[in-house]
Amino acid sequence: MSFVRALKCRECGKEYAARLQAGCxxxxxxxxxxxxxxxxxxxxxxxxxxxRPSSMWKYRELLPLEGEPTVGKAxxxxxxxxxxxxGRALGLENLYLKNDSVCFPTxxxxxxxxxxxxxxxxEFKLEAVGCASTxxxxxxxxxxxxxxxxxxxxxxxxNLEASKVAATAIYGPRLIxxxxxxxxxxxxxxxxADRHPWGFVNVNLRPFYAExxxxxxxxxxxxxxxxxxxxxxxxxxxxxxxxxxxxxLGELVRVGLLDSSSTRLxxxxxxxxxxxxxxxxxQTTEIRPVKPxxxxxxxxxxxxxxxxYASGFIQQTGGWAEDSSDEEIVAGxxxxxxxxxxxxxxxxxxxxxxARKLVESGKIKPGDLTVIVITGNGLKxxxxxxxxxxPVIEAKIGAFxxxxxxxxxxx
Amino acid sequence: MSLKVVIPAPLRKxxxxxxxxxxxxxxxxxxxxxxxxxxxxxxxxICEPSGSLRRFINIYVDGEDIRFLSNTETPVRDGAExxxxxxxxxxxxG
Numbered sequence: 291m292s293f294v295r296a297l298k299c300r301e302c303g304k305e306y307a308a309r310l311q312a313g314c315x316x317x318x319x320x321x322x323x324x325x326x327x328x329x330x331x332x333x334x335x336x337x338x339x340x341x342r343p344s345s346m347w348k349y350r351e352l353l354p355l356e357g358e359p360t361v362g363k364a365x366x367x368x369x370x371x372x373x374x375x376x377g378r379a380l381g382l383e384n385l386y387l388k389n390d391s392v393c394f395p396t397x398x399x400x401x402x403x404x405x406x407x408x409x410x411x412x413e414f415k416l417e418a419v420g421c422a423s424t425x426x427x428x429x430x431x432x433x434x435x436x437x438x439x440x441x442x443x444x445x446x447x448x449n450l451e452a453s454k455v456a457a458t459a460i461y462g463p464r465l466i467x468x469x470x471x472x473x474x475x476x477x478x479x480x481x482x483a484d485r486h487p488w489g490f491v492n493v494n495l496r497p498f499y500a501e502x503x504x505x506x507x508x509x510x511x512x513x514x515x516x517x518x519x520x521x522x523x524x525x526x527x528x529x530x531x532x533x534x535x536x537x538x539l540g541e542l543v544r545v546g547l548l549d550s551s552s553t554r555l556x557x558x559x560x561x562x563x564x565x566x567x568x569x570x571x572x573q574t575t576e577i578r579p580v581k582p583x584x585x586x587x588x589x590x591x592x593x594x595x596x597x598x599y600a601s602g603f604i605q606q607t608g609g610w611a612e613d614s615s616d617e618e619i620v621a622g623x624x625x626x627x628x629x630x631x632x633x634x635x636x637x638x639x640x641x642x643x644x645a646r647k648l649v650e651s652g653k654i655k656p657g658d659l660t661v662i663v664i665t666g667n668g669l670k671x672x673x674x675x676x677x678x679x680x681p682v683i684e685a686k687i688g689a690f691x692x693x694x695x696x697x698x699x700x701x
Numbered sequence: 702m703s704l705k706v707v708i709p710a711p712l713r714k715x716x717x718x719x720x721x722x723x724x725x726x727x728x729x730x731x732x733x734x735x736x737x738x739x740x741x742x743x744x745x746x747i748c749e750p751s752g753s754l755r756r757f758i759n760i761y762v763d764g765e766d767i768r769f770l771s772n773t774e775t776p777v778r779d780g781a782e783x784x785x786x787x788x789x790x791x792x793x794x795g
Contacts, residue, residue, distance in 0.1 A: 313787055316746075
């Protein structure tokens with residue numbers, strides 16, 4: 291069933307069979323899954339896709355599994371929501387939200403990537419899976435590994451939000467907190483993957499894992515009625531999601547499902563961890579790593595694995611990148627909740643805050659068909675929004691009336 | 702000054718499979734020179750022809766990325782651990 295042709299080095303082009311391998315043996319660059327696109331074009335049509343049940347697996351011809359998925363069968367297929375009230379607040383007339391805060395099973399877009407990676411680990415008959423994670427990936431690997439019956443080794447920085455730690459521990463993985471930031475954890479994972487025959491989803495399973503992110507792009511185009519948006523605003527940590535949305539839209543054109551795509555990529559980071567934004571501003575692809583210091587812990591990767599490619603694609607497509615302070619991120623979370631009834635984790639606040647700046651600076655025009663990608667659920671980081679405790683009153687009608695007195699009732 | 706260099710799996714073809722190599726050097730540039738003397742060809746995998754590190758190779762001194770220090774000019778003290786880690790690593794076993 292697979293249309294995978296090879297794993298291909300992004301730099302030197304050397305090809306490898308589809309096996310467990312992180313990077314090119316010669317130049318250590320990342321590997322990209324390459325498909326038999328003519329074969330895919332012959333087997334896929336808009337009508338065929340529209341007839342399939344809604345999940346990321348409807349695009350299986352452009353995903354690197356050999357067989358049917360065993361776990362995460364309901365992942366993807368998340369809503370694309372028209373956002374008129376948020377659009378008015380930001381100055382955008384054609385705004386949509388791609389809402390992966392309700393992705394199944396763990397309420398973030400990471401369910402798409404681990405869906406591919408854990409199923410691939412089963413296909414490779416690996417004895418365990420693992421990951422380095424800022425939280426969302428840990429949740430998702432732990433859940434899908436549990437459903438697959440695979441042991442999971444999950445390494446996280448020792449400063450993560452308690453709710454994200456709990457939402458990983460519940461699935462019973464070997465969960466290990468490492469003193470340091472994500473980049474320390476990631477380096478350790480690379481060294482572990484060198485020694486143990488396990489599949490680390492974002493290390494040696496990375497070429498397959500990252501392909502799951504393309505389905506965000508596939509779904510956006512199909513949900514817009516087979517049209518690529520003018521602008522897409524995407525939060526960036528390692529930079530893989532924005533790069534894969536770009537690849538996904540390009541593939542839809544290549545197999546004839548889209549007539550064209552000239553989507554401009556707009557990346558969003560926190561000011562306290564902005565190495566990709568910094569590269570775009572300097573109009574280079576050279577990443578200067580940073581030490582993260584931000585409430586957006588899910589984006590706190592100071593040495594982004596795909597930063598070089600993300601900054602390149604952003605510039606090639608005529609896009610831009612913006613960063614935001616912690617205060618602006620919290621304001622973004624609240625604005626999204628208060629205008630659209632959608633509660634996002636910090637990364638969503640980062641994207642909304644960036645969108646505001648991109649409109650204000652004229653980088654995104656009011657009439658542009660714009661999609662903001664919301665990648666995770668607010669219930670995962672309740673401490674981030676810094677909400678006031680509600681007033682407490684006696685259970686007496688007088689107390690209630692006293693409290694709301696002077697508040698105008700608007701019909 | 703004696704220090705330990707941790708060689709990642711993809712570079713062990715140069716070191717006859719050794720994961721840990723002991724050497725003496727005062728800074729990272731010298732570490733790479735010593736490695737090249739003992740394991741001819743390894744430099745090409747770590748550095749560009751210009752001498753700068755390859756984009757997808759990271760080097761850590763006692764856990765710190767040398768890009769936060771002085772890159773290849775970073776001094777190394779006696780007993781230090783120098784880890785060469787491809788940015789995206791992990792062996793091929795599939």
